[in-house]
Amino acid sequence: MALLSVRNLKVALPVNADRAFAVKDISFDLAPGEILCIVGESGSGKSLTAAAIMRLLPRSVTIAGGSIELEGRDLASLTEADMRTWRGHRLAMIFQEPMTALNPLMRAGAQIEEILEVHTDLSAAARRERVLELMRAVNLPTPELLRDAYPFRLSGGQRQRVMIAMALALDPALLIADEPTTALDVTTQKQILALIKQIQRRRNMGVLFITHDFGVVAEIADRVAVMQHGEIVEIGCTADVLNAPRHPYTQKLIAAVPRLEPRKTVTDTSPLLTARRVAKTFRTGGGLFTKKRVVPAVKDVDLTIGAGETLGVVGESGSGKSTLGRLLIRLIAADGGEVSFGGADLLNASAARLRALRPQVQMIFQDPYASLNPRRKVGQIIADGMLAHGMPQGNAFARASELLGLVGLDAGAMDRYPHEFSGGQRQRIGIARALALNPKLLIADEPVSALDVSVQAQVLDLLNDIRRRFNLSMLFITHDLRVAAQVSDRIAVMRLGEIVETGPTEQIFLRPQHPYTMELLDAVPGKTWIAPTVFARA
């Protein structure tokens, strides 16, 4: 018998939403001891499916039909009080954002203990013992100390472990995990995935795992269901779906996943930008009333970017990779070092000299929603830079319209506002803005990490095309090694403000020298899965 059996589930959105149903008529089963991944892009309804099973839908969203049977009982028909008993006892859930999922004013141990307090009649001493046991089970170091720590003292990975400990407290039969590793660094993600798998095997628990990442699917799933527009388009064994997808949508998604194959370095070229001992330490406070805080973000970094070359900078959060990019383009003032760019010293140029140099180095940003001024029309946004550097208005707007065509948007976009465009389109507008001044070097800071995988592939293609056409150099900052493998000629690996290793992409991927590089490569989810490039006809 199936542990969880969902039949014809419908989830209705509020009346004023852009569509009537977030989930329309989906059915699936989950066996005990099985990990089922639901994979899909944003808006596919995967998270609301999870919330519906847990009966934790936002107030305005409702279950409009179908049944959700757990161990033969229809959850949708339980009273709220009964459902509370089921939550915790039979099914538990962990969430995406470990930073906000814990109560900031309550000690970690107390938050785990609370569930025992409410659902069991264990004595206080027994509860405390059980909390320590649970914390050990999720491999938290020094549980006796961490029990009394407040969440803000814990790292993201530790918080997610606390969440898992909480979920395991009453030995539930089903664990629902909604993108539990999306907010974590890859090395932490690897540990959490391993932990979930280990616990699941040990306790023979069913796991419903929601993700957008096919790498994670390859890593953890027994079976996988692919969702699009609120429907399951394909469901089957992981190996079958990943290697021989049948539905065109699945095929499109899998084709869009960047392959973990290092790209061949194109040419050895003369250096365009050379950075020497660039350093930045963030200092806050230190005034009369505040404590001083010193965070070394970038420590004496050397790097070179050749003409027409793409240098990928990879690293986890806090590695200083974004700060490095902003130092090179002087969005942040460096503490020391020099950056020679085509003979000029970027870091130490005077304000006037810098202004003259600006057009040659441009930037593409991460967040397509924050990178365009919501109060200005697209045409103005693109033309602004040209106007600032003295181009006559008519020419600037004509050129802006041309650039829109170049990035694959039609000229009608000129008179519209950013909010009328999708994330991918906005990213194209951002690229057009950066190209407007005919730069020699583009600094791209995670330009595709906020995009869905299919859109991501299109934007990467566009960048690749532009780069070739204009012989652009690029500094490509990313946390995603798959993306780095695809776009970079050379790669620099950053950790704690230092470049630990740099070399041609192939060398980094096939013959890494530094242990940290190896660790990073080893942590890439689904690294052994080579996505197929040719699909059988459906």
Place this chain on the structure above:
Amino acid sequence: MQRLQFIAQRVLKGVVVLLGIIVLNFVLVRLAPGDPATVMAGEAGAADELFLQQLRKEFGLDKPLHEQLVVYVKNVVTLDLGFSYRQQRPVSDLLMERAPATLLLTGAAFVLSLVVGVALGVFASMLVGRWSDSLITVFALFFYATPIFWVGLMGVLLFSVTLGWLPSFGMYTVGANLKGAALAFDVSRHLVLPALTLALFHMAVYARMTRASMLEMKDQDFVRTARAKGLPESRIVRVHILRNAVLPVITIAGVKAGYLIGGSIVVETVFAWPGIGRLAFEAVLQRDYNVLLGVFFLTSFMVIAFNLITDVVYSLIDPRIELGA
């Protein structure tokens, strides 16, 4: 340790602000139209030329400004706030005499407004969209828009004149000479109307803030976590939402303490409450600037003290305090 450090920082900050206020006082007197000596003497009547000469000499008004400032700061630091030539008494004596009444009034109003305001806000947030929520919302809107002195006068009209339940002025029944519990009861009866008048506006502020803060917290991720744990709703509100929601209200309450003390001028005027607010009103009528500036100094001091207390309370509730500062 970190908490002590935090509190020490706040005390230091308070001292700096206080010094700033002393300087501001000094500057105000010099900026005022006319001769500082006239200002000190208090305009009407008291100022004959000989007397002004005397003043100039005493305060070194003929010396350079920075020397005058040093003299002034020294005086204030030793609690010499000048002399009221209208009342023929040192200003600090007058203030000390009146301070307890104001502390009683503002303290009572502070507690009343915070406790009742937060309670109303919590109550409303739990019944969003229901009639009791609407009632509380309307109540808050109404008192948020009413001038304090008018509330006071209408209160007198209703509870003293029409219903005859409560006394309408003063702090004691005149000539009753009560002692002990009877005195306490008498004072409390006199306190009800002024304290309520002063509290209502802030009650409205805290009720609105608490309601909004509670609603915001309800949508936080950790509340969803609590639901996923199968906790009963009452516990979720009590343990998870309430504490997080009240925290910002407490911070604001400290900041708003200044408004409460400002409001006491008006309330004490309406109810003839013998505190420093009433003293300020008398000083305004008599153009007795030394007293007025003394009141300004003392109320600033009280606000700083109020802020300090809320900071300490805050640091006891919020474990993250060391991150802020």
Place this chain on the structure above:
Amino acid sequence: MHGARDFWKRFSRNKGAVVGLAILVLVLATAIFGPLLFPTSPWEMTGAPFQRPFDPEFPLGTDTLGRDVLSGIVHGARVSLLIGFVATLVAVIVGVILGALAGYYGGIIDDLLMRFTEFFQTIPSFVFAVVLVAIFTPSIASIVAAIAIVSWPAVARLVRGEFLTLRTREFVQASVVLGQPARHIIFVEILPNAVSPIIVAGSLMVATAILTESSLSFLGLGDPNLMSWGFMIGAARTVIRTAWWMSFFPGLAILLTVLALNLVGEGLNDALNPRLSREGR
């Protein structure tokens, strides 16, 4: 950016705001045209003192000196609104300038300006206003100045906060990278995106300013040449037991005006910051 019709749609969804706007328009009309209907000075003794209200000649009665209460309220509307709006305008201008400088330049400039602002925020504002008006002698200028002086810090903090967050937004950084001068970045990129919260705060501040003005004139610190609502209540304070109408009606006028401004402020908030409003809650 969403057009006037969208704005009105979102504003009018808040019923309270529409009511508030109606009251506000009425008060404004009174302030502008009222004195034409009551051309005689409100200081003039036009009838017998202590006349009760609801009388055809003096609908709201007369005061202790036989002055028409209704005429006083009509003339007072002008003073209250004028002081409320001008004081707020001054406070907003000062606050925006200081807040923008602090938020945009950060570092030491920010530190100094914020310490300065905090200092003014710690001072009990009403007491400070009383001291200022008393020392500089009550006049419409000193009252406006005093209210502006105690009001600007809130604006400065708000604007600084907005500037601090907007400055790190990617579209502003893009503008820096393009080589735009500071003037363009402040006025074209940042300020238009900070306008909504400033407007909302400003509209609520007018309400507070009117309350402060009424309290000042209640204490006898109003401009001696101008009839104001607070003054009327202050003058009637001692006869509250016998003549309730003399303080009741002017107070009602203050209440309605301030209430209307608060309601409009909330409506503006709903209309200008749709994401922050109660929608979808």
